[in-house]
Amino acid sequence: MSLEIISGAAAFLLTLMILSYLVGDNPAFRVAVHLFVGVAAGYVAAVALWQVLLPKLILPLVVGTAATRAMLAIPLLLCGMILMKAWPSLTRLGAPAMGLLVGVGSALAIGGAIQGTLFPQIAATIDLAAPARIQTFEGLLNGAIVLVGVIASAAYFQFSARLQPDGSVRRIRPLEILAGVGGVFLAITLGVLFAGVYSAALTAFIERLLFIINFVGLG
C-alpha cells in the first residue's frame, strides 16, 4: 500500500469524522478535532523550533561571532523573561518583554492603519465624489452610495442623545433618520460578510465532496 493511498484513506476517514458532526456531537468528531489540534500544535512547535529558534537564536549563539552573540543577548533575555510567565509567582518578570511586544505591535498597527488605511480610504472616498468620477450615471450613483453609506454608517455609531419629555433618551430626529440609513448599510455589509463566510464554507465543502468522490472512484 503506497503512502499516497494511506494518506488518502486517513484524509477520507478524518473527513467523514468531521462531517459526522452533522448528526451531532459524537466521539468520532471529537477524536478528529483532538487529532487536528494536536497535530497542528506539534507542527507549530516544530516550525518554531526549526525555523525560528534554531536558525535565529541558538545557532548564532553557538557558531556566531562575539558581536552576534552580544546582539542576541537581549533577545535571549527577553525570551527568558517571557518564559517566566509560565509560573504564576514569576509572571511579573515577563511583563517587560510583553510590554515591549505589545508596545511595538501597537505602534506599528496604529501607524500602519493611519498611513495605510485611514488617509488613503478618506482620500478614496472623496475621490469617488470627484467631478471626473461622477460624469457618468454609474459613477455618480457609485459615488453617492459611497458618500451616503459612509456618512450614514458614521452616524449610526453616534450615540449622543437627548432626554425626551416622556423620559426616554433618543437622538435628534435628523440624526435618527441618518442612523437608520446607516443601519441599512451595516445590515447589507453584515449580509455580505455572511455570504462570504457561507461561500467559503461551501467551497470547502465542495472540495471535500470532490475529494470523497475522487477517493471512492466516482469522479
Place this chain on the structure above:
Amino acid sequence: MEDFVACPNCGELNSPELPYCQYCQWRLKPLDDSWDPDRTPVKPIPEDSDSSASGQEPLLPDWLRDAGTSISRDSAPTIKPPVQPATEVGPPASDDLLAGLMHEQEPEQERVPDWVARIIGLDESPPGVGGPNVDARDSTAEQGAYVPPFIESPASPTGTDDLFWEADAPTADVDRLDRRLQGGTSSTEDSEVHEWLRKLDATASGAEERPSQRPIPAITDVPTWVTQMRGVTGDLAGPLPGGEAELPAWLQDSAALEAGETRARSTPSGEIPAETAPEPPLISTPDLGSKPPEVASPAAPQPTPPSVPAFSTESLDAFDVDAVFESMHMPDWLADVPQPEQPPEQAPPSEVPSEPAEESPMVPVDLPSWVEAMRPAAREKSGPAENREEGRLEQVGPLLGLQGVLPAVPAVTRPLNKPRPHAMRLEATEQHDTHARLLEEMLAAETRPLAITAGRALGPQRVLRWALGAILGLTLSAALVGKGTIFPFPSTVPIESMAAVRGVEGVPPDAHVLLVFDYEPATVGEMEATAASLIDHLLLLKHPRLALISTSPTGSLLAEGFMSTAVAARGYVAGTQYVNLGYLAGGLTGVRSFAGDPTQSLSAASVLGRAWDAGVLPGTERLSDFAAIIVLTDSLESGRVWIEQTAAPRGSTPLILVASSQAGPMLLPYFESGQVTGIVAGLNGAAGPEIMNSGLPGYVRRYWDGYNIGLYMGFLAILTAGAWRAWRLYSERRPEEI
C-alpha cells in the same frame, strides 16, 4: 412687708423681680445667668439703720457711696416708706466688667460731685437741706473733683453752658419761672427758649416746694416742637380751657410727679418722668399694686386746672430752637451719658393721660433727630410694631438698652432652643417620576423569575439538520459527479480580477515574484481553487522565480502543497525555481521587518543552508526588487497587514491579493483606493482569471456548478426559514389579536 430694690442709678425703688429699673432701665440683676438671688440677697435696710446704701455696699467706690448716703439722708424727711430699702450687692458676677469697682475698699475720701449725682439720678435734694445741690460749683470746687469747664465757667444767661448751669439753679429760679408762667409773656426773659427747660430742671430739684396739684399757668412762649409734640403723642391732657395754648401733658405729669415725690430724678433731656416711664421690654410688668403708694400713685394723670393759660405759639414761631441746640457744644461726658430710652412696652397706656390724638389741633412737624429721640410720648404711640421696624432693643450684654444696633436677622432673633420645624417634602418632577418608574421596572425585571419555556423537542431540529445536510450533500455530489455545465461562467469578469490578471501579465519574464501564503488549512480548498488559475497564468506566461513565505506556522506546508498540487503542471522544483522561505515569525512586526530588509530578517536561515540567496533569488535584497507580490490570504487582518506595512518598502511593485470569499469584500476598498493592483476574491472572482487562462487548471469549473447550486440552496433555505418564522409569528399573534 415687701422688699424693694433700690436702683443704684436713680435710687428708685423697684420690685425685686424686675431685672431693670422701671424708671431708668438700669440693670438691677447681673448679666450672668448663673446669678443666684440667694447668694446675693437683696436685703432690706432697717429703717432705723444709720448706714446708708453706700454703707451697705462695700464694693462701691467711696464717691458713689457718698452720693448714695447723701441722697438717702436728704430724702429721709420726704420719703417715708415703711422700710427704707437698699440694695446690698453681693459678690460680683464672674463676668461683670464692673466687678473691680465693686471690690474697691477705700476710705471715704471722695465725695461724689453733685453734677455726677444728678446725672446718675441723685441730683435732687430738697431745698434747705443743703448739700451739693445748693451750689454745685462750690461743692465740686471744695471736693476737688473734676468739674467740666462749662460748669465752672460762669456762662451768660443765654449761653449753652448756662442752660445746664441754670438747670441746677436753686428753687429761686423755679419761683421766677413760675412767676413768668403766671405773668404771661411780658418779660424779656420769656423769649428765651431755655427758660422752660430751666423750669423743668428746677422742678426736679425743688419740686417739693410746689404743690403737685398746682395749676400750671399758661405759657405762651412754648417752643413749636413742644407744641407739636402734643399733637403727635396724644398723651397730652386734652385741650386746656381757653384753647389758645396748651401745656404738654407729659410736662404736666412731670411737674405733678416731681411735686409729689420726695426724690426726683434728673431729666436733663426733658424726658418723661420715670414715674410715667414704661416698663422695660420683655420683663414681667411689675404689679403696680405691689409698689409703694409713693411710687405708684404719682403715675396717675393729674387733672388739668381749667385756668391754665394757653401758650402763645405765635410768639415762638420765629424762634429757632433747633439752632440753639445745634450751636450747643455738648460735653463728652454728657454726650456719653446713656439716654434711658423707654421702650414702648414700658408705658402702659393706662398710665399716660389719654386724650384722643384727633382732638388735638396741632399738626406734627419735622423735629430734630435728637429731639425726636427724646420724645417718650411719641414712642408710646408708635407701638411695638414701629419699634420692630427701628430695630430690636437689646436686652442683655454690652449693648443693653441700645436699639437697632444689630440687624434683626430672623435666624438670630429666633429662639435658638427650639428649632423651627421644617417640612421635609420631596419635590419630584415628572421626569424624576419617570426615572424612578423606569428604575423600578428594571429592578422588578431583574428580580422577576422568568418562566423557563419547555425546550422544544430536539428530534425535529435534528431531523431538520439531517434533512438539510442530506439534501445539500446529495445535490452537490450529484452536481460534482455529473461534471456538467449547469451554470456557465459569468460573462463579465470583475474589474478587480481583471486588474489582478493584468498585474500578473505585467510581470517581466523570469522575474522574482514573492508569494505569501497566509491562510489556514481549513480554507485550503477555496484558496487553492481561487489562486490556482492566477498563479498558473503567471507561471505559464512569465516563468518567474518564486519566493514562498508565510506568516502562519502552517503556511510553509500549505505553500508546498500548493506548488505540488495546484500548479504541479508547471513543474516547478523547489530550490531551483522557487524557494520556500518558511515561516515569518512576529506577525505584524515580522512583516514590517521583512519589508524593510528581506535578507537581514531571514539571514539566519542561511546558516542552515536554506539560504535566501541560494541561487533562486539572486539580486533580490529589497522588497521592491520583486517584480510582483501576491498575497494569498483568507483574512482581512492578514491582507491589511501586508498592504499597510509594505506600502513604502515595496515602492511601485504590484501588490495582488487573492482572498477568500469572506475577506474579499472587506479588501475591495484597497483596490478602489489604488493601494492594491488587483484582487481575486473567491470562486466568483477566480472565474475571470481561469477564463483568461484558457480554463486552466480548471478548479473553478469543477466547483462552479456545485458552488452555484449550493448558493441557491442556501438562498432558498434562508428564504424558507424566514417565511417559516414569519408564519409562526403571525400564527402566534393572531390568536392574541382575536
